[in-house]
Amino acid sequence: MDQLIPPPALEVYDLTKRYGDHAVLDNLNLKLPPASLVGLLGPNGAGKTTLLKSLAGLVKPEKGTIKINGHDLSTQESEARRYLAYVPDVPNFYVELTVIEHMELLARAHNAMTDFTEKSERLLRRFGLWEARHQPSFTLSRGMSQKLSICCGFIRPSKVMLLDEPGGTLDIRSVSRLYEALDEYREEGGLAIFSSHQWEALQDFCDMFVLVDRGQTLAVGGLDFLRESADLPPEAGLRDIYLAFMEDDAGLDEPAENGDEDTARKPEEPPVGPPTPPVAPPPPRNAAPSKSAKPSAPNYRKPRS
Amino acid sequence: MNALLLLYERKIERLRRLAYMYVGYDSGSTDVSEKLYGVYIVILLGLGGLFMLAWIVVNIGKVLSIFTVPLQPFSQLVFTGMALWLVWLVFRSANTYDLQQFELSDLDFLSQSPLSTGLITLVWWVKSFFKRTIGGFVLVCAIVSSTASYLSKGNDILALVIGGASATLFIIVSGGLRWVLGMWKYIPVRRPHPIFGYAVALALLVLVFTPYAPYIFWPATLTSWLLVGRALDENATLTLLALGGMLLMVLAGVLILWRQGRASRLAPALEEGSLGGRFRLAAKVDKASAGEAALLYHLGRRLQSGRGAFKARQAQADFWRGPVLTILLRQGLRLQRLPVTKLLPGVALAVGTGAIAALGLVVLRQLNASLIVQIQVIFLVNWVLLRAGVGGLRRELSHPDMLVNWPVSRLRFSIYYLVLGFITPLVSGEVVLFLALLTGLDKTILYSWQVLWLVLVVVNFVVTLGFFKRGLAKWSGNPLDVPNAGPFALILCGVAWSIAAVANLSTGLLVAGAFILSGLYYVRNADFD
Known part of the structure; x- marks a missing residue:
């Protein structure tokens, strides 16, 4: 029976990363299956970007093991990197290369030139970069750079894709196209993990969520599982779940009066009063938009049941 | 006038903080020992600077007197x-x-x-x-x-x-x-x-x-x-x-x-x-990126003036596949787009470093220059060699997102780029030593340096690799803070070269071999967790 369960695409054991005395990641553990889209959630400074950078092998943790598709990122780095794609929040391209050349180089490095022409055209057209394909990277706007970064992530074969705030600078249509592309990636068996603060999109789209705070995973699971774990009613949305898990951190972002950050992070008394009630019930996942109403959000594709 | 003073005060303040940071002096402390440390630093730097200057003058005078x-x-x-x-x-x-x-x-x-x-x-x-x-x-x-x-x-x-x-x-x-x-x-x-x-x-x-x-x-x-x-x-x-x-x-x-x-x-x-x-600002501030800023200027101006450096390029042959060949293709594309004012000095530095250094060391040996002169020249050569060797790797590391998407480990990535960095001085040095056989220079010295040049450049490669492995392990992935082979790498290489240069060939090979083997052992086994 065990043989039917696919091995995890990403495994993280006891991941710890410190900057000085401050543990950004503190014995973090995580196991994520293939063919899924995972939203990474947490307050500012929770360690999301450090976690993604550690998973990408950009930041070496003090302790812990990361396995990408079964390959240890520390001891089998080359093998692990073959399966790993990374889309950073602020891309940093080669100034002397054009849009298409960046994609071509990555495809060549990964020996993925067989269908490069068709695949690159499809990607560039999907993200509205086709006309700019021969432009040097430094002429791209911030949003276009982000699109190129996403295209670079998709042009080469991978099993795990890490995306750090991928939709932050994208226009609405491009965000929609990104989720389409991610959906196809999932159908091909890929695991995509992305941090984002676009709650509605995440709620509609992700199969699973990883809630992190203070460098630790607070919860991992689908929407229903998280709702049950937080003792929330069935109509509670992702935002409510998030607030329920994070309510212990009340005052986290508020500056301490005496300037002592540690005091601000560790309130001596628990917060008084009832837990934060759900602000508004989310729209039903399968509700069709009214034809007369002007669409206010992109038409995201729904996750597979 | 006040506006002017404000403008300059900001810059002077920045310089002052930088200087204090370098010497580790806490200007805010009222502790007597800290103030005494400040006096000590000033005396040390002042007297040290004067002493070094006098020393340099005397030594350069001596070198020039050799050549009359x-x-x-x-x-x-x-x-x-x-x-x-x-x-x-x-x-x-x-x-x-x-x-x-x-x-x-x-x-x-x-x-x-x-x-x-x-x-x-x-x-x-x-x-x-x-x-x-x-x-x-x-x-x-x-x-x-x-x-x-x-x-x-x-x-x-x-x-x-x-x-x-x-x-x-x-x-x-x-x-x-x-x-x-x-x-x-x-x-x-x-x-x-x-x-x-x-x-x-x-x-x-x-x-x-x-x-x-x-x-x-x-x-x-x-x-x-x-x-x-x-x-x-x-x-x-x-x-x-x-x-x-x-x-x-x-x-x-x-x-x-x-x-x-x-x-x-x-x-x-x-x-x-x-x-x-x-x-x-976009090209960041360190030396590796300063070159990128210059390139950015050049490309931006060409684009504005309509001189097309970015016409549709025909896809390269399928030969250029896999990590190593793609790195070569990338470097080829880069070289095509460098301005002449950047390309020529770069090539001259890479070729000239090896050629002049190899020939210079042979000439010094033949002239029986004093030990102190040889060691100074060796350290200078190593400084230039290390700069030429690590330049390409540091430039690539300032694009960490591309590095992550490359299908090789960081160590292997470093090896590829360090090989690219050291190969030109190595080859140009060997070629010049070979051509020097046609001149009147002592052939015994030339033969021994043909071997020594090869192994000593490999020493530099291995030492640099070790420092980069260590630096990458502690790197935060920030393009502003790319690792480098610092003064310790220079000292290690300088020591190996100095021993090899002043001793006979077999001792030189023994020392270089010991450095290479211990360096490789370190690269293979050192764990920075």
Whole structure:
């Protein structure tokens, strides 16, 4: 029976990363299956970007093991990197290369030139970069750079894709196209993990969520599982779940009066009063938009049941 | 005036903090021991600097005395170099771009400050002299002047001071020339086409090699005489006249620049400054990225002028596949798009480093130069070699997101780029040593150095790799903070080279082999968790 369960695409054991005395990641553990889209959630400074950078092998943790598709990122780095794609929040391209050349180089490095022409055209057209394909990277706007970064992530074969705030600078249509592309990636068996603060999109789209705070995973699971774990009613949305898990951190972002950050992070008394009630019930996942109403959000594709 | 003081105070404060950070001095502490530490640092740096300067002068004098350099032709050589520098400035001023090198914060400040354009021009002109390269030039000139005096049994301390002063005045005069010509484009009058500037530069270039050159390039004439020619004839009156002449030129330069600044339009200068500032900021601030900023300028200007460096490129043959060949393809694309002014010096550095260093070490050995001279040359060679070797890798690491998407480990990535960095000096050194067999140099020394050159460059490669492995393990993935092979790498390489160079071949090979094996062991087994 065990043989039917696919091995995890990403495994993280006891991941710890410190900057000085401050543990950004503190014995973090995580196991994520293939063919899924995972939203990474947490307050500012929770360690999301450090976690993604550690998973990408950009930041070496003090302790812990990361396995990408079964390959240890520390001891089998080359093998692990073959399966790993990374889309950073602020891309940093080669100034002397054009849009298409960046994609071509990555495809060549990964020996993925067989269908490069068709695949690159499809990607560039999907993200509205086709006309700019021969432009040097430094002429791209911030949003276009982000699109190129996403295209670079998709042009080469991978099993795990890490995306750090991928939709932050994208226009609405491009965000929609990104989720389409991610959906196809999932159908091909890929695991995509992305941090984002676009709650509605995440709620509609992700199969699973990883809630992190203070460098630790607070919860991992689908929407229903998280709702049950937080003792929330069935109509509670992702935002409510998030607030329920994070309510212990009340005052986290508020500056301490005496300037002592540690005091601000560790309130001596628990917060008084009832837990934060759900602000508004989310729209039903399968509700069709009214034809007369002007669409206010992109038409995201729904996750597979 | 207050605005000016505020502007400078910020910069001086930044420098002060940087200096304190380097020496680890806490200026806020009232502790007596901390204050005493400050006094100690000042004395150490001051006395240490003086001692090093004297030591350098004496040693360079000794080296030059080995080669018995005649001062008269050397003075002519210095004059020609300075005259060529003046010609180059005329050429550069024809296509000067972002002359002021404003920072973005400066631009924000200037756009709201009541300062006049004349004052801004003068202030930024003065600021443009505070560069390490200019400091290095003045120091080298002072050392050359002092050495020349030392060789002709003159007063080398006085020559050190006069050399430094004359070099400073020459830099100010030549800087003034460049700014006066470069600021021309901001004056609302019709100006000649840049091609005219290039033509003038070409004509001046020809004139450098005519008998009229000393009269046309008189700043170079006076400076070269003060630096070297004076050592042959220590005439106090002539010295004072020459220094006075240079001072007068400085004053004239200030006046002309002031007038030109007043007539300039600030808006286009600020606009270009903003563009340059954004580019520099985008290309980050360290040395590896400074080259990227220059490339960015070049590509941006080509694109604006419609000269297509970015036409649709035909897809390369399928041969260029896999990590190694793709890295070569990437470097090929980069080289195609580098400006000539960047490509040629880069190639010259890579080829020249190996060729000159290998040949120089052989010549020193044949001349039986003293140990101290050989060791100094070895450390200099290693410094240049390490810089040439790690440049490419550091540049690539400043694109961490591309690094992550490359299908190789960071160690292997480092190996590929370090091989690319060290291969050119290695090959050029070997080729020069091979060609030197045709000359009258001692063949035994040449044969042993052909072997030593190979293993010693490999020592540098392995040591650098070890330092990069360590640096990458602790790297935060920030492109502003790319790892480097620091002074310890230089010391390690320098020690290996020094032992190998002064001992016989077998000892040299033994030492180099020990360094390589222990380095490889370290790279393979060191764990930085």
